[in-house]
Amino acid sequence: MFSRILTALAAVVMLALAASPAEARWIKAESPRFIVYSNGSESVLRDYVSKMELFDTFLRARHGLPETGVPLRKLPIYLVRTRDDLQETWYGAGDAIAGYYQPGASNVFAVATSEGRGDDDTILHEYVHHFMLGSFPGAYPSWMVEGYAEYYGVTKITDRFIEVGQVNDNRGESLLAGKWMPMANLLGNKRSSTDWASFYAQSWLLTHYLMSDPERYKQFQAYAGAVAKGADPVKTMTDVTGLSMEALEQTLRRYARSGLKITQFNRGGFAPPQITITTLPPSADDLLLPRVQIVSQYYKNAPPGFLGTIQRRAAKYPGDQLATLTLGQVEAELGDDLKARKLLKDWIAGHPDDAEAMYVLGVALYDDAFEREPEEAKPDPKAKDDKAKDEKAKKEAEEAEAQPKIRKIADKAMMTEAEEWLKKASILAPNDYRILYAYAQARRFSGQYPTAADLDYLIRAYKQAPQVVGLRFELVQVLMAKRHWREARALLSPLVNSPHGGGTAAAAKQLLQRIDEAEKAGG
Numbered sequence: 001m002f003s004r005i006l007t008a009l010a011a012v013v014m015l016a017l018a019a020s021p022a023e024a025r026w027i028k029a030e031s032p033r034f035i036v037y038s039n040g041s042e043s044v045l046r047d048y049v050s051k052m053e054l055f056d057t058f059l060r061a062r063h064g065l066p067e068t069g070v071p072l073r074k075l076p077i078y079l080v081r082t083r084d085d086l087q088e089t090w091y092g093a094g095d096a097i098a099g100y101y102q103p104g105a106s107n108v109f110a111v112a113t114s115e116g117r118g119d120d121d122t123i124l125h126e127y128v129h130h131f132m133l134g135s136f137p138g139a140y141p142s143w144m145v146e147g148y149a150e151y152y153g154v155t156k157i158t159d160r161f162i163e164v165g166q167v168n169d170n171r172g173e174s175l176l177a178g179k180w181m182p183m184a185n186l187l188g189n190k191r192s193s194t195d196w197a198s199f200y201a202q203s204w205l206l207t208h209y210l211m212s213d214p215e216r217y218k219q220f221q222a223y224a225g226a227v228a229k230g231a232d233p234v235k236t237m238t239d240v241t242g243l244s245m246e247a248l249e250q251t252l253r254r255y256a257r258s259g260l261k262i263t264q265f266n267r268g269g270f271a272p273p274q275i276t277i278t279t280l281p282p283s284a285d286d287l288l289l290p291r292v293q294i295v296s297q298y299y300k301n302a303p304p305g306f307l308g309t310i311q312r313r314a315a316k317y318p319g320d321q322l323a324t325l326t327l328g329q330v331e332a333e334l335g336d337d338l339k340a341r342k343l344l345k346d347w348i349a350g351h352p353d354d355a356e357a358m359y360v361l362g363v364a365l366y367d368d369a370f371e372r373e374p375e376e377a378k379p380d381p382k383a384k385d386d387k388a389k390d391e392k393a394k395k396e397a398e399e400a401e402a403q404p405k406i407r408k409i410a411d412k413a414m415m416t417e418a419e420e421w422l423k424k425a426s427i428l429a430p431n432d433y434r435i436l437y438a439y440a441q442a443r444r445f446s447g448q449y450p451t452a453a454d455l456d457y458l459i460r461a462y463k464q465a466p467q468v469v470g471l472r473f474e475l476v477q478v479l480m481a482k483r484h485w486r487e488a489r490a491l492l493s494p495l496v497n498s499p500h501g502g503g504t505a506a507a508a509k510q511l512l513q514r515i516d517e518a519e520k521a522g523g
Helices: 002-023 044-061 083-090 118-137 142-153 169-177 182-187 197-211 216-229 233-241 245-260 283-296 306-315 323-332 337-350 355-368 385-404 410-429 433-443 450-465 470-480 485-496 502-520
Strands: 027-030 034-036 075-080 099-103 109-114 162-166 263-266 276-279
Touching: 002 433, 027 099, 034 044, 044 276, 075 083, 075 118, 075 283, 083 109, 083 283, 099 118, 099 182, 109 118, 118 233, 142 410, 162 433, 169 216, 169 245, 182 197, 182 245, 182 306, 182 502, 197 216, 197 245, 216 233, 216 470, 233 306, 263 433, 276 433, 283 306, 283 323, 323 337, 323 355, 337 355, 337 385, 355 410, 355 502, 433 450, 433 470
Parallel strands: 034 075, 075 109
Antiparallel strands: 027 034, 027 276, 099 109, 162 263
16 A cells, blocks of 8 residues: 555656756747747746836836837747756857847847846847837937946846946956047047946946036937937037036046936836736747747858757657747758748648748748859857957847848749748738748848838838847938938938947948939939
């Protein structure tokens, strides 16, 4: 009898252990402004979503927007437990990366880690950029773009209050121990490769100084408005503050030493958000994070066995959408093109309303329609990884999207098929910016591009994702083709003073020059 009881208890324990992977199962929280995926506890997930919702509501309140307003597209965030999990989304990301934000043609999303909750600064900083581009795009000077994000990026949210004006430890150390760059260079966006630390630190301090006092905040607003209209960023600072560059630096040094003003707001004035929690299918455990890497194209630096790993994982989940689309996409990118197309077409035959599958198939056909380019050498995986290098890689990818290489079509019939699948997807998902943008790109080669309908597709896509640089440039060029100079100029203005400069800013300035020439010629 006793042995039978033990056997029964053992069976119960085994069943409990078999069910225990539910603890590691992925769950999804959806709120008015975010879709957050997590492989951690539900309580941590709810707390995180509530915090992000409150941060957005706070930004809206501070900028005079309706506090209940919502964006046209919710921001997906992957809240992973560890940095190892994060590296499954970005192979080769340095250990200094605790979170990142990726605004690309294939998705606009963020990845954050739940271990060491002090790491939220990165996501809050990037979310300020995301919010401002979506709500208040403009030709702000570079120092202001980054200083503003740094200022709000260290917002502290507790159960009782919201606190702004906190000191960013890294910026504080740079100000106290590092060499300052000349204020004229800071304001004029003139810096060398060794000025990054001082640029961010001084931008943060100058923003903090101007926003910490009502009268100085009026100066801040006057300065932003004047520079946005083309005023000289150095002279205008002297005009609005009455301080020379030398006097401004000394004032900032004294302000840093005297103690920075911190402002608290009562959290009780903001209503808690509605949050819906759902459990994702088991395939998410194996494939959700790798799919992020595939979509972001960070897989290009993955080890040689990446394709085989995805093949084995996907085989465990026949008839599963995530498994099918992940395998189809990785086969199209790294494996057998014909196998990828057949897999996706077979899936669509059984799921004729799956716009996501049509999008993946259409993009695969679009890419395959071009002549193959020689593969670039992969970076040495043993090379030193640091945050600066990782950020440089992300910005180079952004600039490449803004100025894509001219590619030759090898298979016109395949491009036509890509266009047909993307058109079907756009009908099923008329407000998915990824699909609308991809469809417009395929339409380029139709011989009829751009039509009024193409302009409509791009405008709808842009409204969903104004943060995507490549999409913005595509819309600008169509607006220029239609002689909508004023609208094109407005879209280019936020890029001219890009803090990261490089190809993005150069391309924007080049297009603005073309607009100027066309307007002078009466075009």
